Amino acid sequence: MPSPISLGLDFGTESVRAILVDATGKQRGLAKSDYAHGQITERLPGTTQSLPPRYALQSPGDWLDSAAIATRAAIAEARISRDDIVGIGVDFTSCTMLPTIRNGTPLCELDSFKHVPLAWPKLWKHHGAIEQTERLNKIAKQRNESFLRRYGGTIGLEWFFPKMLETIECAPPVAAAAEVWLEAGDWFVWQLVGGPAETLTRSTCQAGYKAMWSVTDGYPSSDFFNAVHPELARSAAECLPGIMRSPGERAGELSGTMADRLGLRAGTPVSAAIIDAHSAVPGVGAAVPGTLVMVLGTSSCHMLNSTVFSEVPGVAGIVDGGILPGMFGYETGQAAVGDAFAWLRRLLGLDSFDSIAVSAKQLPPGALGVQCLDWMNGCRTPLMDGALRGAFAGLGLEHGPQHLYLALMEASAFGLRWIVELLRDGGVAIDRLIATGGLPHHNRAIVEVYADVLGLDIEIHPSTQGPAIGAAVLGMIAAGPAASGFQSVIDAATAMASVSESKQDIVRPRPDRTELYNSLYKNYRRLAEHTANPSASS
Numbered sequence: 364m365p366s367p368i369s370l371g372l373d374f375g376t377e378s379v380r381a382i383l384v385d386a387t388g389k390q391r392g393l394a395k396s397d398y399a400h401g402q403i404t405e406r407l408p409g410t411t412q413s414l415p416p417r418y419a420l421q422s423p424g425d426w427l428d429s430a431a432i433a434t435r436a437a438i439a440e441a442r443i444s445r446d447d448i449v450g451i452g453v454d455f456t457s458c459t460m461l462p463t464i465r466n467g468t469p470l471c472e473l474d475s476f477k478h479v480p481l482a483w484p485k486l487w488k489h490h491g492a493i494e495q496t497e498r499l500n501k502i503a504k505q506r507n508e509s510f511l512r513r514y515g516g517t518i519g520l521e522w523f524f525p526k527m528l529e530t531i532e533c534a535p536p537v538a539a540a541a542e543v544w545l546e547a548g549d550w551f552v553w554q555l556v557g558g559p560a561e562t563l564t565r566s567t568c569q570a571g572y573k574a575m576w577s578v579t580d581g582y583p584s585s586d587f588f589n590a591v592h593p594e595l596a597r598s599a600a601e602c603l604p605g606i607m608r609s610p611g612e613r614a615g616e617l618s619g620t621m622a623d624r625l626g627l628r629a630g631t632p633v634s635a636a637i638i639d640a641h642s643a644v645p646g647v648g649a650a651v652p653g654t655l656v657m658v659l660g661t662s663s664c665h666m667l668n669s670t671v672f673s674e675v676p677g678v679a680g681i682v683d684g685g686i687l688p689g690m691f692g693y694e695t696g697q698a699a700v701g702d703a704f705a706w707l708r709r710l711l712g713l714d715s716f717d718s719i720a721v722s723a724k725q726l727p728p729g730a731l732g733v734q735c736l737d738w739m740n741g742c743r744t745p746l747m748d749g750a751l752r753g754a755f756a757g758l759g760l761e762h763g764p765q766h767l768y769l770a771l772m773e774a775s776a777f778g779l780r781w782i783v784e785l786l787r788d789g790g791v792a793i794d795r796l797i798a799t800g801g802l803p804h805h806n807r808a809i810v811e812v813y814a815d816v817l818g819l820d821i822e823i824h825p826s827t828q829g830p831a832i833g834a835a836v837l838g839m840i841a842a843g844p845a846a847s848g849f850q851s852v853i854d855a856a857t858a859m860a861s862v863s864e865s866k867q868d869i870v871r872p873r874p875d876r877t878e879l880y881n882s883l884y885k886n887y888r889r890l891a892e893h894t895a896n897p898s899a900s901s
Contacts, residue, residue, distance in 0.1 A: 367449040367847050370437070370627070371835030372430055373639060373828070374455040374551070376486065376661050377401055379426065381433035382831040383441045383448070386839065386848055388859040392441030393828065396432040398425035402486060410478060417490035420483040423461060423469045426551055427624070435626040445628045449846040451555065451617065452610075452634040452838030454642035454830045455548030456487045458523050458573035462530065462541030465560050467553055470540055481534035484547055485526045488662070488698075488740065490749045492529035496520045499528065502590050503583075510575045510583055515678040520741065520749035523574035524583075524595065531594045538594060544602050546573070548636030555633050556615030564614035565605040566636045571682035572694055573638075576607075578683065609684065610637035611840035611852050634841035639830045640664030641694070643799050644686050646833030647824040648861025650853040652690055653794035655783070657821075658829065659802035659809070662740070663775075664696040665782060667793065675789035677745025687852055693791060695782045698749065699740035700775055701802055706739055707771055711764045716806070723765040724808060728773070728815070728879040730766045732757040735774035736890050744782050746895055754894055772809050773880075776816035777887040783817060796821045799829035807870070815876040816884065823868045832860050 366385040373380040383392040400408050403420040414420070438445060461484035462470045469484065476482035485491070499518045503511055511517070518525065523546070531538040543560050545553075546569040553563040570576035575583050582603070588596035608614055614635045622629035640658040644666050649656050652668045668690040672681060679694045686692030699706075708716060716723075734756040741749030753774075755767065783793060796819060803810050803823045814821045826832055836855045839847040849855040 365447065367839065367842070368443060368447050369450045369452065369835040369838035369842065369847070370434065370448050371831045371833070371838060372434070372451065372453045373642070373831035373834055374426060374453070374548070375639065376456055376488070379429045379433050380828060380831045381430070381437040382828055382835055383437050383443070384832055384835040384859055386858060391443060392437035394433045394436030394440060396429035396436070398422065398429055400425055403483065407478060407480060407483070412478065414480055415491065417493070418480060419486040419489040420480060421459065421486050423471070423484055423547070423550065426547065427554065430551070431624050431626070438626055445626060448627060448631060450632045450634065450838035450840070450842030451627070452834035452836065452841065453548060453552055453636045454639040454834040455546070455551065455636055457546055457548060457569050457638040458521055458526065459487045459547040460485055460523055460526055460545065461547060461550060462537060463543045463545070463550065464540070465542045467543070467550065467560070470537060476537060476540065479534055479537055481530045482537045487521050489526065490520055490741065492520060492525035493750050495528040495532065496525040496749070499525060499591055503587065506587060506590065508583065508587055510577070510580065512674050513577065513681045514575065515676045515745070515747065517677065517747035518575070519679060519743070519747050527598060528592060528595050531592060531598065538598065541598070541602055543604060544598060545605070546636070548638070549605070552614050552633060552636050555617055555621050557618040557620070558615065560604045563605040564608045564635045567607050567609045568637045568641055568682070568685055570607065571685045572680035608635040609688070610635050611837045613841045632841045632843065634837040637834065637837060640696070641666055641686050641692070642833030642837070643829035644668070644833065645836040645852055645856035646826070646829035646831065646860055647797050647799050648856050648859070649797055650687065650856050653792045655793050655796045657779070657796065657798045658800045659700055659798055660800040661701045662696060662698050662743070663700040664694065667693040667786065667791065669693060669791050671790060673789040673791050675785055675791065677747055677785060679744055679747070693786065695744035695786070697737065697775065697778050698743040699737060703737055703739045703753070703771060703775070707767060711767070713764070716768055719765040719768055720808060723769045726765065726769050728876050729883050730770040730773065731762065732759065733762055733766045733770040734886060734890055735767070735770035736887070736894055737771065737774035737778050738894070742895070745785050748895070751895060754890065756890060772812045773816065773883070774887065775809065776813045777884050779813060780816050780884055781888070797824055798822065799824045799826070801827055810870045814870045814872040816880045818872050818877040820872070821870045823870060825862060825866070825868065826860070836860065
């Protein structure tokens with residue numbers, strides 16, 4: 364009998380990847396399709412209207428078009444029949460969210476709203492809700508809301524309800540017309556399986572980490588929402604229909620219309636969505652507690668499963684069963700990693716860092732006095748403040764591009780060390796670190812700097828497609844044991860994604876550099892304190 368095959372659809376910031384993986388972990392097909400409109404940050408499609416600063420939008424039509432292109436291309440590469448695919452899994456950036464009418468049509472596709480920016484999906488990195496986030500946090504702390512304990516005491520700028528409140532206050536007609544508010548991952552799954560709004564699947568992963576939902580308490584109370592804004596309370600009560608399901612749980616079966624569009628078999632089981640970074644945990648076979656999985660890409664997201672719940676300040680979320688069943692899933696992250704390097708490359712006028720990489724690696728720790736603070740897109744963990752900005756300090760006429768490059772790598776590593784210390788100081792064990800995503804393979808030097816700064820081994824998972832493989836694992840689980848042969852996510856993740864010890868690629872710290880970084884890390888923390896609280900440090 365041929366090994367069953369699962370399709371994983373991995374929706375990133377710029378493109379979607381379709382991967383086909385069989386039950387033994389063999390990659391059978393892979394294809395990528397860029398979104399036609401990419402990130403919408405300057406002006407809406409078809410207009411000359413400039414968007415405000417900090418806006419980052421996307422087009423829902425791009426998600427469907429690119430998914431169809433990538434899926435068909437992956438099937439063609441694999442040379443398989445669509446009947447060989449037993450399940451479909453979906454991972455998506457989060458919190459990327461949008462308003463729709465009751466049948467799922469996005470408001471931005473209606474003539475009356477296509478020129479209104481906040482009618483479009485707000486990408487995870489959309490930072491337009493700074494004022495609204497501050498008010499949500501102020502009122503939640505005044506009321507001593509219990510849900511804050513699960514989020515390090517802070518509601519994040521990039522989350523669901525700040526973006527909803529931003530639309531309510533800045534585009535009231537859009538908010539009034541919105542009949543359904545939902546995450547983009549949930550919207551895409553809804554499009555795959557069809558059905559009325561009342562039965563659409565909402566991912567417990569997305570809701571748990573980005574919308575303050577828990578299995579015991581649900582969403583925050585209507586009293587809290589009313590204290591913030593009556594319209595927010597109304598929208599939360601009336602415009603969040605659906606059924607909560609965990610990643611890997613079957614959301615439904617592929618509709619005939621979408622089967623024709625994607626080149627798949629109608630009736631194929633579809634999993635509830637998962638946050639893209641979280642999908643990397645099953646995607647690298649990290650099925651045991653104590654393994655910190657670092658997805659390094661445009662931003663970074665770090666996931667850790669633990670058997671203990673601890674209130675760690677600045678953690679982006681602690682959700683019971685939020686990543687894998689039976690464990691508390693901790694999420695932390697850094698808001699600009701690949702984005703920060705891309706910004707520096709453009710600033711220096713370089714096509715790539717190849718021309719300066721060798722000289723940068725030959726520099727001693729500390730980049731000969733150049734310091735960097737990596738908050739080019741705000742600080743996610745531990746300060747949860749999207750309004751903060753980065754900095755370079757200690758620059759002199761003797762410094763060149765290579766010094767800036769090394770300083771930025773060091774800043775990213777120092778930010779990670781801060782996060783690791785927070786978790787460990789909170790009583791959460793970290794026994795192993797795995798790096799995945801595109802960045803570790805494109806830029807091994809950054810993992811080397813990470814290892815030196817942390818003084819810890821870091822394993823680079825061989826696949827560059829950790830989240831996509833994780834989505835395929837979840838698709839296999841949605842298919843059920845009769846079709847897949849797997850009884851649990853852990854079984855499937857281990858069989859499809861784990862790496863034997865003899866084949867692990869381990870980056871080890873260099874003790875001489877680690878010793879120097881111990882003192883340089885203190886300088887980073889002082890620069891961070893001064894930047895975040897200039898009056899307190901003056």
